[in-house]
Amino acid sequence: MNVKEILSSQAELEYQQFMAKLLPGIPNILGVRLPKLRVIAKQLAKEDWKDYLEHATQDTFEEVMLQGMVIGYVKADFEEIISYIANFIPKINNWSVCDSFCNTLKITNRYPKEMWSFIQPYLKDSKEYHIRFGVVMLLNYYRKEEYVKEALKRMDEIESDAYYVRMGIAWAISMYYVSFPIETMSFLKNNHLDDFTYNKTLQKITESLKIDKETKEMIKTMKR
Structure with missing residues (x-):
């Protein structure tokens, strides 16, 4: 499969202009x-995905996005795929690739404890999209009763003034509020954000x- 040719044939000028904005x-x-x-x-992901990832170029936004998606769609055990996930994260340089990559990592549903441990260092990282990766993973896969308090605590501990980190945290906590209003309201009344x-977030x-x-x-009255 000639990826560059396929991508070029699927490109739309109007959509390119939209995405550029x-x-x-x-x-x-x-x-x-x-x-x-x-x-x-x-x-x-159904073909020789290891060979593809080894030789894939990242000359365009779409090529990087595609690599992340392939990693997410591959049928493999956690131990086999985790190194590919780790190697891809430094390539993330925008919110779109970050969020789409996280959304595709459905392997997390099979290995929630292992992925929880894996993302912890990224939440404490200094790089904007390393942190956002961790936050969006918390949003997508750990908005569950057994994780809600610990996930909110982890987001509260993040130290970053990067715009897309702060926006990611606000988005995540707002969604936690939708799913767990009591626990999240308690957090909103006592936090370090x-x-x-x-x-x-409000x-x-x-x-x-x-x-x-x-x-x-009521939420509007809580604004600082």
């Missing part, structure tokens, strides 16, 4: 829609379609 500063965006990338990734992240809660009007009005 969403990802300012990210060069070489072809404009291939995510569903099409997922189709290509699933096919690559900076004012920007805290207020952005904003995202009030923007949720799953929160009733009365609760939204």
Whole structure:
């Protein structure tokens, strides 16, 4: 499979312009829609995926995105795939690749304890997208009763003023509130979040379609 040729044939100028606005500063965006990338990734994951990942280039945004998706779609044990996950994370340089990569790592559902241990160092990292990777993993896979308090604690301990880290934390905590309002409200009343992240969390809660009007009005009064 000639990946570069396939990606070029699937590119759309209008979508490229749209993505360029969403990802300012990210060069070489072809404009291939995510569903099409997922189709290509699933096919690559069925073939000699190790050879593909070993020789894959990252000349474009889509090529990097594709590598992450292939890693997520591969049918393999945790011990086999975890090194590929670790090697890919340093390639993440924008929220789109980060979030799509995390969303594709369904292997986490099979190995939640192992992945929990794996992501902990990233939550304490200094690199923006290393931390966001950890946060989005908490959002996607650990919004569960047995993890909620510990996950909120981990996010509260993050020390970073990076924009996409703080936005990721706000997004994650707002979703935790939707799923676990009592536990998350207790957290919101006693935390170490900076004012920007805290207020952005409240904003995202009030923007949720799953929160009733009365609760939204109460949340608005909590702004710092």
